[in-house]
Amino acid sequence: MRRLSRWRSAASLPPGLDLCGESGLLDVTSGEASAEAAKPLPEPAVSDMPLLRIEGVAKSFGNFRAVDKLSLDIRAGEFFALLGPSGCGKTTLLRMLAGFETPDEGRILLGGNDIAQVLPHERPVNMMFQNYALFPHLSVRDNIAFGLRRAGMARKDIATRVAEMVALVKLEGLEKRKPDQLSGGQRQRVALARSLARRPQVLLLDEPLAALDKKLRESTQGELMELQRRLGTTFIIVTHDQEEAMTMAGRIGVMDAGRLVQVATPRNLYEAPASRWIAEFVGDINLFNGQVAARENGRLTVSTAEAGTLSVSELWPPVTKEVVSVAIRPEKVKLSRRAPASDEGGSHAINRLEGVVSDVNYLGGVTSYRVKLETGAVVRASMANTARLDVDAYLAGQRVVAWFTADDCLVLEQ
Amino acid sequence: MSARRIFARPARLAAIAPYLWMVLFFLVPFGFVLKISLSQTAIAQPPYTPVFDFTEGRAALAAFAQLSFDNFKLLISDNLYILSYLRSLVVAVTSTLILLLIGYPIAYGMARLPQRWQAVAMMLVIVPFWTSFLIRIYAWINILQHDGLLNQILLALHIVSAPVVWLSTDSAMYLGIVYSYLPFMILPLYATLSKMDASLLEAAGDLGASPLQAFWLVTFPLSLPGVGAGALLCFIPIVGEFVIPDLLAGSNSLMIGQTLWLEFFTNKDWPVASAAAVALLLLLVPPLVLYDRLQRRQLEAGG
Amino acid sequence: MAHTVTRLTRFNMTSLALGLAFLYLPIVILVIYSFNASRLVTVWGGWSLRWYREFFNDRAMLDAAWMSLSVGAVSATLATLLGTLAAVGLARGERFRGRALFSGMLYSPLVMPEVISGLSLLLLFVALNAERGFWTVTIAHTTLTMCFVTVVVQSRLTVLDRSLEEAAMDLGCDPVRAFLLVTLPLIVPAIVAGWMLAFTLSLDDVVIASFTTGPGSATLPIRIYSEVRLGVKPEINAICTLVIALIAVIIVVASFASKLSSARGESAAPL
Numbered sequence: 008m009r010r011l012s013r014w015r016s017a018a019s020l021p022p023g024l025d026l027c028g029e030s031g032l033l034d035v036t037s038g039e040a041s042a043e044a045a046k047p048l049p050e051p052a053v054s055d056m057p058l059l060r061i062e063g064v065a066k067s068f069g070n071f072r073a074v075d076k077l078s079l080d081i082r083a084g085e086f087f088a089l090l091g092p093s094g095c096g097k098t099t100l101l102r103m104l105a106g107f108e109t110p111d112e113g114r115i116l117l118g119g120n121d122i123a124q125v126l127p128h129e130r131p132v133n134m135m136f137q138n139y140a141l142f143p144h145l146s147v148r149d150n151i152a153f154g155l156r157r158a159g160m161a162r163k164d165i166a167t168r169v170a171e172m173v174a175l176v177k178l179e180g181l182e183k184r185k186p187d188q189l190s191g192g193q194r195q196r197v198a199l200a201r202s203l204a205r206r207p208q209v210l211l212l213d214e215p216l217a218a219l220d221k222k223l224r225e226s227t228q229g230e231l232m233e234l235q236r237r238l239g240t241t242f243i244i245v246t247h248d249q250e251e252a253m254t255m256a257g258r259i260g261v262m263d264a265g266r267l268v269q270v271a272t273p274r275n276l277y278e279a280p281a282s283r284w285i286a287e288f289v290g291d292i293n294l295f296n297g298q299v300a301a302r303e304n305g306r307l308t309v310s311t312a313e314a315g316t317l318s319v320s321e322l323w324p325p326v327t328k329e330v331v332s333v334a335i336r337p338e339k340v341k342l343s344r345r346a347p348a349s350d351e352g353g354s355h356a357i358n359r360l361e362g363v364v365s366d367v368n369y370l371g372g373v374t375s376y377r378v379k380l381e382t383g384a385v386v387r388a389s390m391a392n393t394a395r396l397d398v399d400a401y402l403a404g405q406r407v408v409a410w411f412t413a414d415d416c417l418v419l420e421q
Numbered sequence: 422m423s424a425r426r427i428f429a430r431p432a433r434l435a436a437i438a439p440y441l442w443m444v445l446f447f448l449v450p451f452g453f454v455l456k457i458s459l460s461q462t463a464i465a466q467p468p469y470t471p472v473f474d475f476t477e478g479r480a481a482l483a484a485f486a487q488l489s490f491d492n493f494k495l496l497i498s499d500n501l502y503i504l505s506y507l508r509s510l511v512v513a514v515t516s517t518l519i520l521l522l523i524g525y526p527i528a529y530g531m532a533r534l535p536q537r538w539q540a541v542a543m544m545l546v547i548v549p550f551w552t553s554f555l556i557r558i559y560a561w562i563n564i565l566q567h568d569g570l571l572n573q574i575l576l577a578l579h580i581v582s583a584p585v586v587w588l589s590t591d592s593a594m595y596l597g598i599v600y601s602y603l604p605f606m607i608l609p610l611y612a613t614l615s616k617m618d619a620s621l622l623e624a625a626g627d628l629g630a631s632p633l634q635a636f637w638l639v640t641f642p643l644s645l646p647g648v649g650a651g652a653l654l655c656f657i658p659i660v661g662e663f664v665i666p667d668l669l670a671g672s673n674s675l676m677i678g679q680t681l682w683l684e685f686f687t688n689k690d691w692p693v694a695s696a697a698a699v700a701l702l703l704l705l706v707p708p709l710v711l712y713d714r715l716q717r718r719q720l721e722a723g724g
Numbered sequence: 725m726a727h728t729v730t731r732l733t734r735f736n737m738t739s740l741a742l743g744l745a746f747l748y749l750p751i752v753i754l755v756i757y758s759f760n761a762s763r764l765v766t767v768w769g770g771w772s773l774r775w776y777r778e779f780f781n782d783r784a785m786l787d788a789a790w791m792s793l794s795v796g797a798v799s800a801t802l803a804t805l806l807g808t809l810a811a812v813g814l815a816r817g818e819r820f821r822g823r824a825l826f827s828g829m830l831y832s833p834l835v836m837p838e839v840i841s842g843l844s845l846l847l848l849f850v851a852l853n854a855e856r857g858f859w860t861v862t863i864a865h866t867t868l869t870m871c872f873v874t875v876v877v878q879s880r881l882t883v884l885d886r887s888l889e890e891a892a893m894d895l896g897c898d899p900v901r902a903f904l905l906v907t908l909p910l911i912v913p914a915i916v917a918g919w920m921l922a923f924t925l926s927l928d929d930v931v932i933a934s935f936t937t938g939p940g941s942a943t944l945p946i947r948i949y950s951e952v953r954l955g956v957k958p959e960i961n962a963i964c965t966l967v968i969a970l971i972a973v974i975i976v977v978a979s980f981a982s983k984l985s986s987a988r989g990e991s992a993a994p995l
Binding site for chain 3: 424425426427428429430431432433435436438439440442443444445446447448449450451453454457523524526527529530531533534542544545546548549551552553554555556557558559560561562563564566568570600603604607653654657658660661662663664667668678681682685686691694695698701702705709712713716717720
């Protein structure tokens with residue numbers, strides 16, 4: 008807090024820049040003292056005081072409410088992903104953090120100071136643009152040095168910092184090239200280096216990997232995570248690609264229609280989605296609508312029209328409504344020729360659904376099946392292809408039992 | 422506030438100087454034209470009364486009483502003016518149609534060229550636009566004059582037995598106008614035609630349209646914005662054209678631009694010249710408004 | 725079958741070739757005749773530079789040429805400055821009061837008949853009691869040509885990726901510095917093209933210059949025009965060829981400038 012206000016008072020310097028280049032980033036990688044640690048530490052923050060606090064932020068464009076009274080806390084050093092379908096407001100939220108849009112209401116607190124009205128060039132936050140927005144008339148070196156020059160950093164320090172950044176993103180030897188002489192992957196690295204050069208408190212990444220092809224995207228995901236761990240900078244990434252979000256982020260905020268519908272770790276998001284919408288948005292899922300018939304010992308009995316009576320373990324907080332959906336991920340549905348014994352799978356309650364295999368899709372690592380039940384409903388199941396030869400495979404037309412345990416199901420309000 | 426709005430403030434400040442410039446040197450002068458078109462001719466310097474007085478608002482008001490519509494009455498009553506108006510319209514409409522007929526196939530041919538040749542063709546069409554148009558008209562006089570190249574060739578080929586009079590005819594004027602304005606017609610046409618997706622024509626062909634049908638049912642309707650832009654870009658200035666008819670057409674019938682020039686420079690009748698200008702401007706207001714809208718849409722949509 | 729629809733047909737080729745021949749042949753003939761030794765246009769008297777010598781000995785013509793070049797240079801520079809500012813206002817100013825009037829004032833001179841622009845400016849200069857000559861012509865040409873500069877620069881600005889400016893702000897530039905450090909270098913080719921367009925337009929104008937100039941300060945086009953009214957003179961051929969050569973140089977520079985920008989991976993500036 009004190010640091011931010013000090014930066015503000017030094018009018019010539021944009022806030023949030025650690026411009027003392029003497030201890031390089033490469034030191035950071037050695038694991039101990041960061042560059043900041045050499046300087047007087049900020050007042051010890053209240054332990055659960057987040058670095059970034061978004062409070063009731065709203066933004067409309069005309070009649071369209073892009074972001075709707077959204078609140079969110081992000082801790083220092085977090086890798087946070089904003090995930091959602093296009094038009095959900097995630098990019099608008101990111102642009103408000105960068106200062107390109109100003110919220111209609113609400114506050115954005117960075118280290119305790121409201122920056123909602125602060126202009127973009129006065130924020131200790133940097134952004135990596137979706138199309139990279141590299142300056143086409145400047146070389147790689149000048150692109151990376153651009154923000155440092157604006158901050159009035161000494162020429163010698165700029166050279167040192169640029170060299171560090173170039174090494175960090177492995178662009179040695181390309182410093183004199185212009186952006187159009189670089190490959191897509193190299194441009195992405197320049198954009199990353201440029202946005203990190205000022206050592207922002209928060210780095211915002213707008214679909215940073217969208218322009219790369221699939222292979223490159225996967226290796227770059229790993230590099231981004233590695234980089235974030237080494238630097239300890241808070242990363243906020245916007246993406247519509249759930250796999251990307253799940254791979255990289257420590258926590259994911261799912262947005263829909265301008266609201267945050269769930270903030271959770273990737274695992275919780277997938278295994279304990281807060282709503283039907285999220286369950287369907289993140290990954291694949293089977294859903295059966297029904298009514299709660301009985302509740303006992305943390306176990307619900309739900310009678311459904313499509314899949315008969317299902318037994319489900321109750322989650323916390325318990326479902327209060329009577330009309331619910333039972334949800335089960337395809338990979339948790341097992342197939343067998345005969346019904347398993349009731350204690351198979353480590354649970355006493357097993358749901359068994361008899362049907363006929365209607366579709367088999369071999370996808371390499373897994374095979375996905377569609378099993379048609381007698382009620383006409385379809386259950387999707389996916390099974391890992393653990394053996395090279397297809398001894399386990401089922402054929403279309405074959406009668407099978409699809410089964411899953413009560414613990415593997417979720418019950419969601421409709 | 423958004424990033425765009427952060428930029429908007431200094432950008433608007435930047436516009437102040439050109440704004441004032443245009444108000445002073447484009448808008449205000451029209452006021453003078455209007456004012457003087459309502460004044461009386463006088464043998465004096467400047468040759469009109471009452472003279473505008475900036476300093477005396479009240480005097481200007483008093484002068485207003487002396488204003489007269491005589492000049493406009495003259496315009497309506499005198500055949501010379503009415504005929505020159507009509508001639509301007511006829512010439513502009515005819516030229517625009519000829520330009521469209523010639524320009525469309527050229528633009529169409531350009532748009533069908535392989536991509537890298539399109540840039541070359543575009544350049545070739547633009548270059549004459551850069552070259553002095555006075556010189557290009559003069560070049561035609563070289564060719565069209567009594568013992569010019571055209572007559573020499575025609576005589577040599579025994580197509581004609583005696584030199585034909587080309588200069589000082591309407592044909593020569595139309596030739597000059599078409600020649601000068603062709604790039605203005607081709608460029609907007611090419612812009613719309615080249616943006617058209619070739620697969621549209623393939624789809625039309627696939628659905629059973631002959632190439633000619635595909636052209637009339639798909640290409641032409643989609644190119645109408647370009648046709649409109651090109652037509653306006655030619656029609657408006659041609660109506661007021663002076664140099665081309667003056668150099669190439671005969672002197673027995675004048676276009677309104679020539680009449681205005683004549684009143685101004687030869688007869689020194691500034692009020693009547695101004696009245697002619699006002700009348701010409703009124704005639705051009707609807708196409709100008711249309712043109713302004715087109716231009717704005719094109720420039721502000723990022724085309 | 726379908727591909728024949730989009731193929732370049734013989735008709736397309738022919739119309740294109742004829743169109744270009746129509747545009748260029750008269751100029752080629754003019755240039756050739758400027759080297760004709762004979763005074764008579766009918767007779768080819770062999771190659772000669774006679775008419776060029778004549779021009780360089782023609783005091784009045786040289787004065788007019790000098791007047792035109794200086795008016796062109798000064799008005800093109802002023803027009804580039806004002807036109808670029810206007811383009812920035814229109815392309816980055818979003819909505820503001822008087823915007824429609826502003827764009828209307830800037831777009832309509834592009835098609836406004838020159839007799840109207842010339843007459844109205846003259847009446848202004850008379851009312852202001854301004855001495856007519858170099859400066860009045862320069863102001864008139866600036867007013868006309870800045871509109872062309874505006875259109876050229878504005879169309880470049882509207883296609884320029886706005887995230888570049890945002891990136892500049894994100895990296896610590898205020899809007900003005902973002903413009904100067906990022907936007908301006910990227911629109912330089914359009915600005916150069918705009919200057920050259922303004923210069924050639926000024927070098928071309930007869931009508932507006934006739935209205936706004938004073939006695940004794942005729943521009944080259946005015947001189948050419950009055951000579952041409954009296955008939956073809958070989959000396960005019962030579963002068964015209966020189967002007968064409970000058971414009972050719974300008975076009976080469978302008979296209980080089982726009983190639984430079986397309987070599988940077990952007991769309992070339994429209995000429």
